[in-house]
Each structure stands twice: as structure tokens, then as C-alpha cells.
Amino acid sequence: MATEPASRSEAMSRGPGRRPGSADTRGEILTAARRVFAEKGFDKATVRGIAREASVDPALVHHYFATKEGIFAAAMRLPLSPETILPELLEGPREEVGERLVRLLLRVTAAPETREPMVALLRSAMTNERAQGMFREFMTNALLFKVADRLGVPHLRIEAAFAQMFGVVMARYVLKLEPMASADPEELVALLAPTLQRYFTG
Amino acid sequence: MATEPASRSEAMSRGPGRRPGSADTRGEILTAARRVFAEKGFDKATVRGIAREASVDPALVHHYFATKEGIFAAAMRLPLSPETILPELLEGPREEVGERLVRLLLRVTAAPETREPMVALLRSAMTNERAQGMFREFMTNALLFKVADRLGVPHLRIEAAFAQMFGVVMARYVLKLEPMASADPEELVALLAPTLQRYFTG
The missing domain is CATH 1.10.357.10 (Tetracycline Repressor, domain 2)
Known part of the structure; x- marks a missing residue:
């Protein structure tokens, strides 16, 4: 992705022990999730569809957010899932x-x-x-x-x-x-x- | 007041027995009322101030709307006062x-x-x-x-x-x-x- 280097350096600043890129992958999943939820609504959106939109493996989406509810809460910046x-x-x-x-x-x-x-x-x-x-x-x-x-x-x-x-x-x-x-x-x-x-x- | 004759002439169009002019006066009062409520809020707005803004006599405002609550309901197009x-x-x-x-x-x-x-x-x-x-x-x-x-x-x-x-x-x-x-x-x-x-x- 064109923006990865910039995002990667941002990811690094998030804390010790993180490998470059992962904070940004999280952000990219959330951006993709907002698009998918806006297009399909909550019921029809799937973890698999969000992963596809973000060009990542569904397992990675589950790793970050556990469930579709968790992705939604994070994507909408809700304080609680x-x-x-x-x-x-x-x-x-x-x-x-x-x-x-x-x-x-x-x-x-x-x-x-x-x-x-x-x-x-x-x-x-x-x-x-x-x-x-x-x-x-x-x-x-x-x-x-x-x-x-x-x-x-x-x-x-x-x-x-x-x-x-x-x-x-x-x-x-x-x-x-x-x-x-x-x-x-x-x-x-x-x-x-x-x-x-x-x-x-x- | 400057606008009274015009407003009076419109009142007539509202129904039998009414003299022309008042329908428009009513509209002018409501336009003035929206401005006054937006500027002063509901509490500080007065019938007198709305009449002044509409360049009509306060008695005319009372005639159309009875009370400040009535003007507000009409100005906000509320179905009920x-x-x-x-x-x-x-x-x-x-x-x-x-x-x-x-x-x-x-x-x-x-x-x-x-x-x-x-x-x-x-x-x-x-x-x-x-x-x-x-x-x-x-x-x-x-x-x-x-x-x-x-x-x-x-x-x-x-x-x-x-x-x-x-x-x-x-x-x-x-x-x-x-x-x-x-x-x-x-x-x-x-x-x-x-x-x-x-x-x-x-």
C-alpha cells in the first residue's frame, strides 16, 4: 500500500515491543470496517468482508477485535464494546x-x-x-x-x-x-x- | 407603522369578513419572531420586541397569537400550542x-x-x-x-x-x-x- 511507510513509522511510536506496521494495520482494518458498515449495515457486514476490504487475513481481524461487535465499537470509537x-x-x-x-x-x-x-x-x-x-x-x-x-x-x-x-x-x-x-x-x-x-x- | 397598510390589505384574503393584508402581516410577524427567538432565546424574547422587529403594533401580535408561547409554536411550525x-x-x-x-x-x-x-x-x-x-x-x-x-x-x-x-x-x-x-x-x-x-x- 502506498501509505504503508508513513503509517509504519506512526505505528512504531505507539509503544515498545510492537513490530512496525501493526498499529497501522489496526487502523486500516477500522477504516475498511467503517466503509463496510456504511455500505452494508451492521447485520450484513462480516469479519471476512471487512478483512477483504482491508486486504488482510480474517484471522488478523479476529486477533485485534475478537468479534464483529468489537470491530463496530472500535470503528465508531465507542468507549465500550x-x-x-x-x-x-x-x-x-x-x-x-x-x-x-x-x-x-x-x-x-x-x-x-x-x-x-x-x-x-x-x-x-x-x-x-x-x-x-x-x-x-x-x-x-x-x-x-x-x-x-x-x-x-x-x-x-x-x-x-x-x-x-x-x-x-x-x-x-x-x-x-x-x-x-x-x-x-x-x-x-x-x-x-x-x-x-x-x-x-x- | 410603516407596514401596517400593506399588512392590513393582506388580512382580507384570509376569509370572508376579513380585510386584505393580515395573512402577510401574520407571516411577517412569524419571520420576525424566528429572528428574535434565535437571537434572544425563548425566555428573553418579548411580544413587544417581536412586534418592533416586525414593525407592527404589539396588539396585532397578541391578536394573531395570543401569547409568546403561541408565537413560538407557530414560528417553529409546531402543530400544537x-x-x-x-x-x-x-x-x-x-x-x-x-x-x-x-x-x-x-x-x-x-x-x-x-x-x-x-x-x-x-x-x-x-x-x-x-x-x-x-x-x-x-x-x-x-x-x-x-x-x-x-x-x-x-x-x-x-x-x-x-x-x-x-x-x-x-x-x-x-x-x-x-x-x-x-x-x-x-x-x-x-x-x-x-x-x-x-x-x-x-
Whole structure:
């Protein structure tokens, strides 16, 4: 590739013990992944197709990102992959899953560096048709339905829970409605956890 | 005022018994109002300031739109003014206010011609700083806090209710998450009304 030498030297600066080129290969896979997700959406994109687009072996893609969900999260610069969120949410008493979800989302959205990429994805999903399709497929198939199916919750109920927290994140951080924007996280947990718990346990 | 004769002559075209001129005066007031709201935000804009910007008498602005809330709704092409929504919401048994709110919002958002201007305002509030300030002030001071104060509900709770329904409208009509997008309105009422009712009655 024409750009490899430049990228290789960049790769080197990433840290000791790395062989030249590997940081850049990662970047090239992500660039290819963004193209493939934009063209095919999340559901139809495959690790193999992304590898082909990046001219690398699929095994290398798996090596860097483990799963398609992992590639998507990295390509969209999301701070967390479903694989790291879901266990935290699903482990623990069933009657506290609402509270765990509120705490998890408030923690993840509290720091600008983890919040901003998520808000950027939501914003583009609301204004751009292609981003919308990708977001919809990822959100439902990689996140919401996985949680719902694991907990035996109907899909409509998990989407009602998603809608509540999507609205809270928007009202608190994007629209900055007061008193929501400055509310103490514990107050929000007390207010919102019972709502989510009701959706999860009926 | 300089433009009054012209505006007066257009008023006539609006219907029998009306003198020509007012339809255009109305349009000029709305154009002026959009400028004033964009510059000053909702709270600091005044009927007097909008009248001055449109070079008409404040009484004429009141004649067309009754209140600042009414001007804002018309200027943003909102299908409903707070004055028409609030009585419908507040009248009736207190223990059914959650259900009334869900029904009202589902009805208003079901038809594209009433939904689209609302979604457009929400979209621009999420992507444009100025629209955000206007939206925030209008949403809290002209709608949410009025309902909250009338019902004696803390402002944070009314914003949690807003967040739930904002999320539902986005998930159903903008992101088009299934099964939410195709869900029967009665199913949504049964699912969401208890959430809102809890925010309203604690």
C-alpha cells in the first residue's frame, strides 16, 4: 500500500515491543470496517468482508477485535464494546438489573471522553439515513435483544427501557435541561431504576 | 407603522369578513419572531420586541397569537400550542394523568404532518447550539414546569417523564427500532402509562 511507510513509522511510536506496521494495520482494518458498515449495515457486514476490504487475513481481524461487535465499537470509537458491558449488566441479582443499568449508563456517560463518541453516534443516527440503519441494527441485535433474550424480557420492553435512558442522556447532556443536567447520580438512580426494573420484571 | 397598510390589505384574503393584508402581516410577524427567538432565546424574547422587529403594533401580535408561547409554536411550525395541550393533560383524574400524556403524545406523533415539525425541532435542538437554547427554554418554562407546578410534581420528575416519551418518539419514528416502531398504540399505553404515572404521583 502506498501509505504503508508513513503509517509504519506512526505505528512504531505507539509503544515498545510492537513490530512496525501493526498499529497501522489496526487502523486500516477500522477504516475498511467503517466503509463496510456504511455500505452494508451492521447485520450484513462480516469479519471476512471487512478483512477483504482491508486486504488482510480474517484471522488478523479476529486477533485485534475478537468479534464483529468489537470491530463496530472500535470503528465508531465507542468507549465500550457489548462484550464488556453485557456481563456487568447480567451478573448479579435479577431484581437489581434496573439499578445496575442506570448506574452503568450514568457512569459511562459521566466522562466526556466516553460520552462524546456515544452522543456523536446517536446524533448521526438521528440525522443520517445510513448511520441510522447501522445504529438500529447494532443497537437491537448486538445489545438490546441480547440482554432481553438472556433475561427473557419481550423486545418491546427492553426498547422502552432503552428509550427512557436515551431520553435521560439526551436531556442531561445534549439538551442540558435543568435540574436533570446537574442532578446527583444517586438521585437519578433512585428515580429511574424502578422504571427499568418494571420493564425487566413486568 | 410603516407596514401596517400593506399588512392590513393582506388580512382580507384570509376569509370572508376579513380585510386584505393580515395573512402577510401574520407571516411577517412569524419571520420576525424566528429572528428574535434565535437571537434572544425563548425566555428573553418579548411580544413587544417581536412586534418592533416586525414593525407592527404589539396588539396585532397578541391578536394573531395570543401569547409568546403561541408565537413560538407557530414560528417553529409546531402543530400544537401549549395552551391547547395543557388543559387536555391537566383536566381529569389525577391518577390517570400518565395515561392521558401517553395517549396525547402518541396521537400527536402518529400523523406525519403533526409529527414532522416536532421531530425537526428536536433534531435541530440536538445539533445546533442556538436551537438548543430556544428549545430548552421553551420546553421547560412553557411546557414541563407549567405541568409540574400545576400538579405539584418536582421538576426532575417531569423531566424524567419527558425523557421517557422523547426516547419513545425517537425510537419509534426516527430510529425506527422494531418492535417499537410498529407497536400497537394501546400496547404502548399499557407499557408506558404506569411509568409516567409513577413520576407524577411518586
